[in-house]
Amino acid sequence: MTSPRQQAAARRTAVPSRRAVLATVPVALAALVTAAGPAAAGTTGSSGAGDPYFPLAGNGGYHVRHYGLTLRHTSAAQLQGKAVLSARATQRLTRFDLDFKGLKVTRLTVDGTTAEFSRNGQELVVTPRHALRKGQDFKVTVTYHGTPKPVTDPDGSADGWIPTDDGAFVAGEPQGAMTWFPANNHPRDKSSYDITITVPRGRTAVANGVLLGQSTAHGETTFRWRQTEPMAAYLATATVGEFKVERYTTRDGIQVYNAVDAREASAAAPVLKKLPSVLEWESKLFGPYPFRAAGSIVDHAPDVGYALETQSRPVYDSAPDLGTLVHENAHQWFGDSVSLTSWKDIWLNEGFATYAEWLYSEQHGGDSAQKTFDALYARPASNGLWAFPPGDPGSGAHIFDTPVYARGAMTLHELRRAVGDPVFFRILRAWAAEHHDGHGTTAQFVKLAERESGKDLDALFHTWLYQTGKPNRV
Template sequence: MRSRTRTGFGAVAAGLATVLLSTTASAAPAPGSAGVGDPYYPGAGNGGYDVAHYDIRLTYQPDTDRLAGTTTILATTTQELSSFNLDFGLDVRSVRVNNAPARFATDPADPSELVVTPARPLARGQFLAVVVTYADTPSQVEIGGVTAWKKTPDGALAVDEPQISEWWFPANDHPTDKATYDVSVEVPDDVAALSNGTLVRTSKQRAGWTRWNWRSTEPQATYLTLLAVGRFEVLRSTTPSGQPFVTAYDPALGPSLPAAKASIERTPEVVKALEEFFGPYPFEAQGGVASTGLGFALENQTRSVYGRGFFRAGTNMSVVAHENAHQWFGDSVSVGSWRDIWLNEGFASYAEFLWSEHVGEGTADELAEYLYNSYPADDAFWRVPPGDPGAENQFHVAVYDRGAMAVHALREAVGDEAFFRILRTWLETKKGGHGTIPEFVALAERLSGVDLDGLIRTWLYTPAKPAVSPNGHGAEVAAARAPRTERGALVEPKSYRQIRATHELLHAPHGH
């Protein structure tokens, strides 16, 4: 494989900047930054422009894993620019900026940073149409020692978190810069090409090939933008609310295929239940993809992708509830930085509690208490703070389980009426954007009138087991109140085993 090592913005880009800057440095256009300064991934994203739309037009050959095409980026500059970066790891053939050929160079110190130098400097507030033409074999490209692109026997999956776009389209790759999308992919007739949003049409331009055209009309983060190619069984229908509902199933799921269908086909039912808690569903379509090509699930906007492992033991509504809760928490309202991951995983995990309560398989109180008593005080689980787990623990099971317990502790502290008002207000006011934990806590305190400093510090930031359970009981009282058999063993709520299995798969290592 061609190794692409991510280490930082190097000397070549700095040299380009030196050549381009005028002798009057104070007034001259400057290069856009190579990252947005995310505390976990400083090189993620880019500075100097804001993207409004991506038009991605590709041809993909599964037999050779050859991907070729053009991405057109519509953006606006946010500063005067002599050059700007795109996050991208594939081989680029040409770049045009506002119809003029532009110089481009891959930073040798960080080959996923494509430095673009337009024919003339760009003014602040200027419209940009950036056209990038490229061709490569994504499975042979490593960035930071990994290949997030997942080649399968009959296609490929562009599915991962926190980064995946570098392997198939150039982008400003950070959740704080969302955009709308048109994704058009030509593939051989015997495979399907799935993406987000609405399937606008399929068409044929040459024998043996079909082009699949998808459109996402709501702001969407780059890592949530999906490409799944394979011999999927594609099912198309309409939800009771009138939205397009597209699901796809890999026949290689084998004995797990019926359980996958029995779970994912209930997505509209789950969405309707979650609307009671979170407010109106924020997007234009629903769906899901089940594949053997990955070992986790991911909340791709409007069309989550699920690995086979979730359905080995039968239907799994916990993971369907989890990923669809992300359509609100993570997709509609994204993290302000990857340090704010609790706002994604804690609330999506808590949605599993809400679903369990909805179907009568265990109340949120029972599940929170049971989880609290399942981890001894000396368990390493408690040493990972969900409010700032670190990049190395971003998907640790504590972010899911303790994160959900923290949400329940908040609910207990403010009461149900204030709790659900906080959630709906957060999702309504931040829709299509992003937020941080401090912003959420400030809103919760304002709407509830409760000082939450101690609770948040204890549940999100202290690397130790809280002395008080999420239900507000002291540790000894919580243990005594936990449901038990006559022999004294803890009694699992009906949905607990599935929730635990789901979280163990969800926190399995991703590509990064």
């Protein structure tokens, strides 16, 4: 993600600019079992996945293998939805929760049988007719409708289903997925998706993965999308607008779909033209591109203030600059394919994507990463860059602040200086490969870096990730 504060930092420090089939995901399932904590001993799935920053995000007791979402968005901004969640119980369940906020539920079934449900804030509490056995596969079907509204994050920004003058900008990090579909909404739980969206004729609905087809009848157009690779709920999108569409396949076989608001088209065109070369460059550094599809959604949403790395197809609130394009597509490796287990570790997403910007600049005639680092390090101890350590931002209000991005990238640069370029880039490729379609933690990254380098790196990571104030050079 880019945020207003991070974009300002990027202008100064990076590229000169303004800013299917059911997928069984063993890593995600194991993470959910761990997340369930004490509740795993009972028969009620926990109302949260145990995240210290967002305690109600996600749910315990089950893992969603696949979401089948069928949506209809009307010209009156109404959303009609049917969500079919194919899940597996990780404990015996007499009750479980889904994250779902705002929209009215009209019917809910578990394995085709009507189930009782109630609402408790963002929790949709489900009581099936019969208890679910540990290890049992089951389907939850939720029918709903209403006018979706975004949620306000701890830092004051909006995310989720954000209305625009021609549809909606749909970006769910960190909490917003629950504004438009019922979900197990924590990065620990990754699933495959089929998303079918019907919109008024003349509008385009763009989601994740590959477009399976589209058809128009009775004044409406239906778009069918499929994301087969595992995806966290916050990375799903169903952005709607009046878009110009460009489709092509790269020489590596990646299916590209770009959707651009006409008001942003002239500014976006020269940047989007570089997408294939950016993906090729990132693939050489980080390993093979992790998905079948790629592309961009460039909306005209001046009140949003950020872009997001929605899986396989980032969404931008306006025409992106080159640095932002590099940043959001680097997330396809770091954040999307390799996902968080806790929002506390957000530097693994944002620090890596920011450092990708530095590397791109360095290798394409711009400032070296060292020069960028030195300019940042020259800031006085009172500067906001040193306000908190990136390895523990302290709360959800700070996960998109400058230290996570810039000091997170500085951590990687210090690692690069300590181990040398050949080992450093081997570490990045190993991280992406060994945690592909799964999850990672800071502790696991440190362990991998020490394994690949043969060095004790505890002091380096402690200094740059966890020391308060401006760190001394190691």
